[in-house]
Amino acid sequence: MKMHRIIKSGYKTVMAHKLRSMFMMLSVVIGIAALTVVISLGKGTEEKIMSQVKKLFSSNTIMIVAGKGKMESNQRMGSSSSTLKLDDFEEIKNRVSNVLEWDAVQISPDRQVSYSGRNTTAIISGQTTAAETVWNIDVKNGRFFTEAENRNLSRVAVIAPNVAKELFGTTNPVGEEIRVENIPFQVIGVIAPRGMDPHGIDKDSEILIPLNTVLRRVVNMDYLMLGKILVTDEKNIASTAKEVEQILREKHGINGNEASDFMIVTPTMINKMVKDINRVFNIYLPIVALISLIVGSIVIANLMLLSVNERRKEIGLRKAVGAKTKDILAQFLLESSSITIGSGILGIAIGLFALSFLYPRMGIPYSVSWGTLIICFVISVLIGILSGYFPARKAANLQPVEALN
Amino acid sequence: MINIKNLSKSFTKDGSAVIKAVDNMNLEIKNGEFVAIVGPSGSGKSTLMNIIGLLDVPDSGSYILNGKEVAKLSLDELAEIRNQKIGFVFQQFHLLPKTTAKENVEIPLIYSDKKDITGLAVSALKLVGLEERINHVSTELSGGQQQRVAIARALVNDPELILADEPTGNLDSKSGLEIMSIFQKLNRSGKTIVLITHDQKIAEHANRVVKIVDGKISEQYSVNSPRDAEKEIAEIKNSQEQEILERRN
Numbered sequence: 001m002k003m004h005r006i007i008k009s010g011y012k013t014v015m016a017h018k019l020r021s022m023f024m025m026l027s028v029v030i031g032i033a034a035l036t037v038v039i040s041l042g043k044g045t046e047e048k049i050m051s052q053v054k055k056l057f058s059s060n061t062i063m064i065v066a067g068k069g070k071m072e073s074n075q076r077m078g079s080s081s082s083t084l085k086l087d088d089f090e091e092i093k094n095r096v097s098n099v100l101e102w103d104a105v106q107i108s109p110d111r112q113v114s115y116s117g118r119n120t121t122a123i124i125s126g127q128t129t130a131a132e133t134v135w136n137i138d139v140k141n142g143r144f145f146t147e148a149e150n151r152n153l154s155r156v157a158v159i160a161p162n163v164a165k166e167l168f169g170t171t172n173p174v175g176e177e178i179r180v181e182n183i184p185f186q187v188i189g190v191i192a193p194r195g196m197d198p199h200g201i202d203k204d205s206e207i208l209i210p211l212n213t214v215l216r217r218v219v220n221m222d223y224l225m226l227g228k229i230l231v232t233d234e235k236n237i238a239s240t241a242k243e244v245e246q247i248l249r250e251k252h253g254i255n256g257n258e259a260s261d262f263m264i265v266t267p268t269m270i271n272k273m274v275k276d277i278n279r280v281f282n283i284y285l286p287i288v289a290l291i292s293l294i295v296g297s298i299v300i301a302n303l304m305l306l307s308v309n310e311r312r313k314e315i316g317l318r319k320a321v322g323a324k325t326k327d328i329l330a331q332f333l334l335e336s337s338s339i340t341i342g343s344g345i346l347g348i349a350i351g352l353f354a355l356s357f358l359y360p361r362m363g364i365p366y367s368v369s370w371g372t373l374i375i376c377f378v379i380s381v382l383i384g385i386l387s388g389y390f391p392a393r394k395a396a397n398l399q400p401v402e403a404l405n
Numbered sequence: 406m407i408n409i410k411n412l413s414k415s416f417t418k419d420g421s422a423v424i425k426a427v428d429n430m431n432l433e434i435k436n437g438e439f440v441a442i443v444g445p446s447g448s449g450k451s452t453l454m455n456i457i458g459l460l461d462v463p464d465s466g467s468y469i470l471n472g473k474e475v476a477k478l479s480l481d482e483l484a485e486i487r488n489q490k491i492g493f494v495f496q497q498f499h500l501l502p503k504t505t506a507k508e509n510v511e512i513p514l515i516y517s518d519k520k521d522i523t524g525l526a527v528s529a530l531k532l533v534g535l536e537e538r539i540n541h542v543s544t545e546l547s548g549g550q551q552q553r554v555a556i557a558r559a560l561v562n563d564p565e566l567i568l569a570d571e572p573t574g575n576l577d578s579k580s581g582l583e584i585m586s587i588f589q590k591l592n593r594s595g596k597t598i599v600l601i602t603h604d605q606k607i608a609e610h611a612n613r614v615v616k617i618v619d620g621k622i623s624e625q626y627s628v629n630s631p632r633d634a635e636k637e638i639a640e641i642k643n644s645q646e647q648e649i650l651e652r653r654n
């Protein structure tokens with residue numbers, strides 16, 4: 001019940017020492033603003049990458065990529081590693097019970113495509129009939145190709161929206177004949193837009209063709225770039241990935257410590273990869289912001305000590321007229337934490353303003369969460385208590401006579 | 406009310422020399438008394454007063470306040486008694502800067518459970534004749550007015566005991582008399598008052614004078630007919646008016 005009086009009285013002294021209070025606030029404001037910005041940018045980029053990754057990499061997915069190298073290196077050009085073949089996937093399907101569906105892909109980018117005088121370049125993507133479910137492809141107009149068409153090396157094509165627009169404009173492509181270089185294909189379907197994938201491949205400039213047709217008639221080889229497996233039971237995805245790896249190593253005759261000639265990617269690996277990429281935002285920059293906050297609290301602690309020394313008489317008087325040790329402790333703690341809380345709120349506001357100001361100009365995605373704001377707020381309260389504690393204790397333990405003389 | 410037996414307090418000065426500021430002193434002050442403490446500078450008056458006011462602790466001896474042995478009380482209990490039972494008036498006033506008269510008087514109430522602290526502060530300021538200066542910042546007030554704010558602050562919690570360490574030391578004689586008239590009124594209303602002064606005339610407003618030399622009581626006597634500060638102020642006024650009249654003639 002006495003607390004609000006002590007708060008009121010403390011507020012007056014803060015206002016009476018505006019300049020000193022402002023100095024105390026400065027470093028905390030900067031630190032908290034920086035922390036808000038950095039955490040929000042980190043979360044923003046992470047969320048953006050994640051959402052793109054999730055589009056082709058849901059949590060029940062295992063990817064198998066040909067070659068030893070990094071995933072990024074070969075994808076744009078189509079794979080030149082001759083390690084992954086169709087029978088690898090058939091074997092996996094037969095031996096691993098957790099495999100629900102699989103699709104294998106070979107790509108041939110930058111192919112000239114034409115339709116009655118109109119030209120464009122497209123990415124030819126050979127896939128199995130399972131692609132529709134495995135990659136979540138939505139056929140808007142017409143249909144997807146069938147198993148029979150894949151088996152018979154039929155020259156049928158399902159085209160993505162950009163290809164449809166470039167070649168057909170407003171006319172209905174379904175049933176028309178296009179040419180991929182010199183080979184004629186019949187358009188049997190148009191799919192819904194899918195956007196860019198995380199590697200920058202424009203999924204809307206693709207032409208999907210049965211895998212066998214692509215292997216025999218377009219690229220003329222029998223190895224694959226990658227495959228995607230959907231599992232039935234997500235919980236066991238890690239052990240399923242291990243199993244798949246074992247089978248492939250065995251099949252490819254790789255023993256002991258020899259490196260695999262393929263790479264297996266699981267959702268956890270992808271998450272970790274995205275987090276690793278974002279380490280600068282998630283760890284290093286917040287540490288820099290925290291260091292500035294530590295400096296800030298040292299500044300506050302020193303200015304508070306100065307304030308305690310300057311105000312010995314006030315403290316002595318308060319004790320002489322009946323303030324208890326805990327009253328003085330509370331007063332100084334409230335003073336320091338009201339300053340840091342004020343700075344924290346100001347810092348958060350400045351941080352949010354900076355984000356909304358920077359975003360349209362720099363295009364860095366950001367994401368503000370309550371969690372971030374609460375973390376920043378709690379940190380400001382903690383700084384106030386930590387930096388105020390020793391000065392406050394010093395003040396509280398002053399003897400009234402000593403302080404008054 | 407106050408019972409002091411064999412009380413001693415010494416200070417070490419410059420590391421070695423020990424000064425016995427209060428030396429084996431015995432003193433009793435009864436409820437409702439008005440006692441003036443006099444003595445040369447450095448004789449230990451303030452030291453004694455600080456101990457009586459629970460601002461300082463003695464080295465040895467016993468101090469019983471209202472039947473309680475002070476040495477046995479905790480820090481919080483001492484703070485509580487300072488807040489509720491004792492009003493202290495200092496020579497240097499000790500008002501907070503940049504703070505109004507009213508806010509200064511409210512300070513003891515902040516640490517009490519009393520309600521309506523503003524109302525109590527205002528009536529204490531009225532009691533010392535400062536109702537027109539309630540919202541003045543302390544530095545805008547004259548010395549006499551500042552000391553009256555300090556007295557109002559000492560009174561605001563309605564203490565039984567008022568301790569004043571040279572409250573008139575920094576004031577001119579008329580302001581000093583005004584302060585003494587407030588103390589005399591308070592004493593008539595039943596408050597026990599202990600006052601330190603260098604000034605023999607000021608001391609003679611009390612009922613008893615205690616003289617201290619070298620930390621010991623050298624003599625003490627009752628004042629048969631104490632000076633009446635109010636009368637003295639009236640006399641000064643009269644003589645001033647007389648003077649003005651004489652000059653006109």
Ligand SMILES: Nc1ncnc2c1ncn2[C@@H]1O[C@H](COP(=O)(O)OP(=O)(O)OP(=O)(O)O)[C@@H](O)[C@H]1O
Nearest residue numbers: 416417418424426445446447448449450451452453
């Ligand atoms: N905190 C202290 N440290 C060291 N010596 C002190 C302290 N306080 C008082 N003394 C010494 O104790 C003695 C008594 O001091 P005290 O202030 O009680 O005297 P006083 O009678 O109030 O004097 P004055 O009339 O000048 O106010 C003096 O010699 C003083 O120097």
Ligand SMILES: [Mg+2]
Nearest residue numbers: 450451452570
């Ligand atoms: Mg003194």
